[in-house]
Amino acid sequence: MDERPNDFSLFLAKNDSTYKSQNIMPNKAIIITIGDELLIGQTVDTNSTHIALVLGEHNIEVIRKIAISDNKDDITETLDEALKKADVVIFTGGLGPTADDITKPVLCAYFGGTLVRNAEVLEHIEGIFSKRNLPMLQRNAMQADVPDNCRILFNKMGTAPGMLFEKEGKYIASLPGVPFEMKYILEQELMPILKDKVHSERVVLHKHIVTSGIPESLLADRIQDIETAFPAHMHLAYLPSLRMVKLRITSEGLDAHVLETEAQQVVQAITERVEKYIIGYEDVGLDVYATRLLADRKLKFGTAESCTGGYFGHLITNIPGSSRYYKGGIISYANEVKEHILQVPFETLAAHGAVSEETVIAMAKGALTQLEVDLAISFSGILGPDGGTETKPVGLVWMAIANKEGRVETKQLHLRYTRLTNKEAVINEGWAFLRTFILEHY
């Protein structure tokens, strides 16, 4: 461990009093998601995550997220509580055309309004049904009934309009629960209005440092003195996941320029301390860091996936523009596919089995030739719950990278999670493996 004199605390300590003495009033928000499916564990809530992200970009601080039932008392009680703590309350869910969707009448009544049919919304809904060649029902027309005490957030993507209420200088919005409708209304309709109404002098700044290859606790020890010297308005969070630890430095204050300078000094200090573990400074996954190298080096890449079943290819092709470097892959789940398409010799499979160093090497080489690429990665393993043997237990995974220059590297893993977490772990090891391979050989 390299120990260096810590002159770092000095510069930050003197800045802190500036902030402590100021009474910074941030805009606070609470997100309320409505739906029994959230409370019985049927649905994972991705809506509130997206809303929190967008609010954060507008310097509105989410102080709480609450999931409740489709129930009038729960909605009104939670809203009462939220209005005591927050300046902005955003609801999602419960705006559909069926009897369990009660958000609209409940909010309308809460703010003392009446539902009135809106001609523009009605015309839009009629348009959707006629375009889809579906009969329009009374319950669909009723989606055009909107409270007369709210501003309508027009839903170009669907039939349920969003609503924006105002009460005593506070803003309460209601958005549909269908994710792409919610996103559209949030970004195109709500935020343009809200950003003018809810204005704060306070600035929140996040900086990220993405590391790989160092455990969370060791990392924390190495930079402990830097963290201890943080002023009160600065905060360090550790976000560990499979194969990487992300550091998030959050800082708040009134002067964006001062915050930026200060945060950059912290990033610089941490970088000097643990430089060799740092992958980058953007809050993106190892997939983005690895594939970016493929693009930079103008390399053509291919995959040969057995146990991961196409997951690696799926994640690559989630990235817009990946066709520049990704040509494709073979999902060789069955041994015949390994043999007939990837040209893994029958003898290799017979002598060493599908999950072996010899087989993943042959798979990677086969992918290299068949897909006509510069480098290829291969995976084969036993992810469970069944399929393990005495010598090859569940959790054993082999991977290989081969390139046109004839270089081949392999890696073995012993995983101990469930099937899906094992798959996730293999993929993450794969990104780290690919990234290192490119950095070392290109």
Next chain:
Amino acid sequence: MDERPNDFSLFLAKNDSTYKSQNIMPNKAIIITIGDELLIGQTVDTNSTHIALVLGEHNIEVIRKIAISDNKDDITETLDEALKKADVVIFTGGLGPTADDITKPVLCAYFGGTLVRNAEVLEHIEGIFSKRNLPMLQRNAMQADVPDNCRILFNKMGTAPGMLFEKEGKYIASLPGVPFEMKYILEQELMPILKDKVHSERVVLHKHIVTSGIPESLLADRIQDIETAFPAHMHLAYLPSLRMVKLRITSEGLDAHVLETEAQQVVQAITERVEKYIIGYEDVGLDVYATRLLADRKLKFGTAESCTGGYFGHLITNIPGSSRYYKGGIISYANEVKEHILQVPFETLAAHGAVSEETVIAMAKGALTQLEVDLAISFSGILGPDGGTETKPVGLVWMAIANKEGRVETKQLHLRYTRLTNKEAVINEGWAFLRTFILEHY
């Protein structure tokens, strides 16, 4: 629409008074997730979904889920509120070895305890570090410090022990935020204790009906009289997603047998009304329904994916035992891979382009031959954000299924979402397409 006499309301109405007159006291739970990453939109919370599911299986009703910051005041204030409403409170997050992890000391102090080093936990942590060949630090040893006023929930999967506190007949548990550690402690340590302590006479029953091919509002109209006749202790929820609408009937009472009989009659009545749209009665996705047919019919299946990039294969191989019917796939992202591995004629690509009916037919046929399967599906499309043209706009997708008997069917989609939602929509259409193809031809 088939109209039939509604004799259905009669039987339910007479049962209802039995329930209304009884004072059913359910066990109520609140889940509190801790972490700034949840509030700034950096992390999607899957932990609370899983906890809710497991609690539900033990007849403990989750009445609220709350996400808060890593902050002492937020933790204690939320816990105060939760204890007023719930019998069980479950925390996750904030138990790691770094300075931002404060859940343990805060809860310890809240319940008036002191942290004491636990020899068994310490030995376990030392074992993990020696096995991984990593230096054990003071901050890791401190993870073995546990409150002297709680029951330790041993964490076989990691270094942070869980905790179970009791106060005035209420139970408060704290679990780590790392998902597989949380799941292990929840299921192996916490629930075995909790299920004996928290016992309720109340039974909650969920039944599901999965439909496809009928819009939510039309479905609601068709079964409106059945829903209207529901007794007060029974509730119907509509869960629409891409290509399907799930119905959830939730019923609660004291007599599991009566609830079951009653719910079955409702399911029967709905089935008679909309039978042709019903896919099944299990709360699983179209992927499970479609692949189950492959297994039942003993069909060997393969994939040829361009725009979906391996996602279809990934989802199939997420299902344990999928090697019985899935042989593998070709991810033909580049045209050369379509041509050289899938044997799509150069002339087809040149004349019609990669996104065309002709190309997906050739891809499916190529997959059939190359992968040596009974039937194969293919996808090619423009998912965006770029790559669209005047005649082939973003959102245009073609898919085909070909089988050994020479049958070929195709489908065209026009999608209007973002890249990832478009991918999701294609996949869901693919499952529905595959399911229908098998039902019609095997």
